[in-house]
Amino acid sequence: MQTNFEKKMFVRLHFLIFVSMNLVIDAGNTCVKLAVFEGDTLVFRQNSEVGDVAREIKEICDHYPRIKHGIIASVGNLDRKVMAVLTVFCEVHELTPMSKLPFKNSYATPQTLGVDRIALATAAFYRYPKKNVLIIDAGTCVTYDMVNDYGEYLGGAISPGLHMRYKALHDQTSKLPLLQPKEFLDYIGNSTETSIHSGVVNGICQEIDGVIDQYGSRFADLTVILTGGDALFLSKRLKNTIFADSKFLLVGLNYLLEYNKR
Known part of the structure; x- marks a missing residue:
């Protein structure tokens, strides 16, 4: 038995x-x-x-x-x-912009909305229902995506990512070296290399904090998710409270797959 x-x-x-x-x-x-x-x-x-x-x-x-x-x-x-x-x-x-989506898409040009941003919005919709959520994906580009407490995707912003900024300084000038992200002790750079690190890293962090402040002034009880390849590096330098989640996009894709099985 x-x-x-x-x-x-x-x-x-x-x-x-x-x-x-x-x-x-x-x-x-x-x-x-x-x-x-x-x-x-x-x-x-x-x-x-x-x-x-x-x-x-x-x-x-x-x-x-x-x-x-x-x-x-x-x-x-x-x-x-x-x-x-x-x-x-x-x-x-x-996944394409024509796939079935669980949220209301208010993007003015839905056919141009990147599938990565669709997946991030989906993860926010399911993980934080009836909440105002700003998702920041720090990868090749930095993308900002907003899902409000009505489950509506509003849009956001796109700007150059960390490595793209380093590369632009090198490619668009004749003498500046190509550097990789690095810790720096003071935001006042005392050499060309430390000045580049300060300008890039401090600049992108100031941008992210500034965007969070903008959205926070408009949306009550804003939840901020930071994801993407550079999320860990940047998260320690931000003044705003965030939730770092490296698998957020993958989770959103899994939700979308289940939703499109129906």
Whole structure:
């Protein structure tokens, strides 16, 4: 006779066998992020070079045979063969502005709204229902996206990201060196290199804090989410209270995949 514990374990095992998993692919401007979700739980994630994506998709699907659905959101130039590889293993939804959205989209040109911003707005809509949420994605670009407490996406802003600012100073001048983000002790730079670090890092932090203040003066009880590749580096330098969440976009894509299964 089975004990209660054995019965519970059997039910749990039976559930795991038949519950499918989702494969989420976020193809950004600089790298591709891959994630596997079981329900709303993230069980695997990794970053990949564009040229390795097809091979790594196969390896992931071999390792997680319960993957039945996938979603691709690409803002870069992801090779179409990646889609072909993925369709071998699961049913695929390619996120576009024409996909079904759970929130009201009040963007004036919805057909031009980036799929990354759609995913971020979706995560905010589900994670913080009936709240005013500003999502800041600090990646190749810094994007600002606002979802109000009525579940309405209003839009936001786009500005150059951290590395883009360093590169612009180098590319658009004849003598300034190309630097990488670095800690600096004083906002008054006493050399060319420390002046660049101060100008770029201090400048982007002042921008982000200023935007948060602008939105905070207009929207009550504003929740601010900071995500993206440079979120950790920048979060320690901001004066405003934020929630840093590196997986926010991936979570939004998983919600969108579930929503578009209906």
